[in-house]
Amino acid sequence: MENVIERIKAKSGFIIDMDGVIYHGNKLLPGITEFLRWLESSDKKFLFLTNSSERSPRELHEKLLRLGIDVGEEHFYTSALATAGFLASQKPNGSAFIIGDAGLIHALYSFGYTINNVNPDYVIVGDTHNYNFESIQTAVNLVLRGARLIGANPDVSGPVENGIAPSTKALIAPIEIATGKKAYFVGKPNPLMMRIALKRLMVSREEAIVIGDRMDTDVRCGLESEIDTLLVLSGITSREEVDNFPYRPQYILNGIIDLVQ
Numbered sequence: 548m549e550n551v552i553e554r555i556k557a558k559s560g561f562i563i564d565m566d567g568v569i570y571h572g573n574k575l576l577p578g579i580t581e582f583l584r585w586l587e588s589s590d591k592k593f594l595f596l597t598n599s600s601e602r603s604p605r606e607l608h609e610k611l612l613r614l615g616i617d618v619g620e621e622h623f624y625t626s627a628l629a630t631a632g633f634l635a636s637q638k639p640n641g642s643a644f645i646i647g648d649a650g651l652i653h654a655l656y657s658f659g660y661t662i663n664n665v666n667p668d669y670v671i672v673g674d675t676h677n678y679n680f681e682s683i684q685t686a687v688n689l690v691l692r693g694a695r696l697i698g699a700n701p702d703v704s705g706p707v708e709n710g711i712a713p714s715t716k717a718l719i720a721p722i723e724i725a726t727g728k729k730a731y732f733v734g735k736p737n738p739l740m741m742r743i744a745l746k747r748l749m750v751s752r753e754e755a756i757v758i759g760d761r762m763d764t765d766v767r768c769g770l771e772s773e774i775d776t777l778l779v780l781s782g783i784t785s786r787e788e789v790d791n792f793p794y795r796p797q798y799i800l801n802g803i804i805d806l807v808q
């Protein structure tokens with residue numbers, strides 16, 4: 548155990564998932580304050596990489612501030628930003644119909660996109676609490692008329708304080724079924740996310756570690772990018788569930804708290 552902790556702490560770049568790793572809904576998980584202090588005092592590079600597309604880096608900064616920790620905006624990267632960057636490289640200054648929250652809309656605007664519900668280049672779906680039949684119907688018909696279908700992340704669900712909430716892949720499914728078109732998903736485990744993270748941290752994959760609570764996104768993403776992975780059991784995955792997957796993380800700990808005790 549001690550050996551494991553030391554190997555993890557010897558890494559210089561930390562790519563850290565948020566939901567289920569540092570907080571749960573609106574509750575900071577134990578050990579996070581100490582872990583952040585350790586990252587900073589040890590001159591580690593770190594990036595909070597979230598598949599959630601609801602919030603902008605500034606809003607994430609503010610959310611953590613409300614929870615009692617102060618992390619600069621530059622330490623956040625979201626699937627919304629990755630989606631916007633990807634689409635801007637596919638089709639500069641395009642347009643999109645968006646089913647998603649402010650983080651996604653803001654990211655698209657910041658990359659030169661406009662919102663369009665008549666003849667957009669893309670229909671983009673992200674995590675949202677604003678989900679209704681009318682927007683699904685609009686999305687279905689736009690896709691049938693040629694708009695390309697994009698998911699900000701392929702998460703099926705995410706942890707909330709009183710259970711789980713359906714996430715992008717579950718929300719986009721009705722559009723896929725009604726149109727017969729398959730969406731392209733940008734967030735983890737798309738290796739794009741890991742390439743961007745390594746570039747931002749300016750570390751090699753050998754120097755980095757991915758810390759997350761999901762086998763199908765965090766662990767898989769690290770694995771396929773040949774970056775060491777640490778699964779924490781403080782989120783959506785239990786130790787028993789790990790065996791349901793055909794692959795394993797390098798390390799499994801109960802939570803971030805194990806790294807600072």
Ligand SMILES: [Mg+2]
Nearest residue numbers: 564566567760
């Ligand atoms: Mg998570």
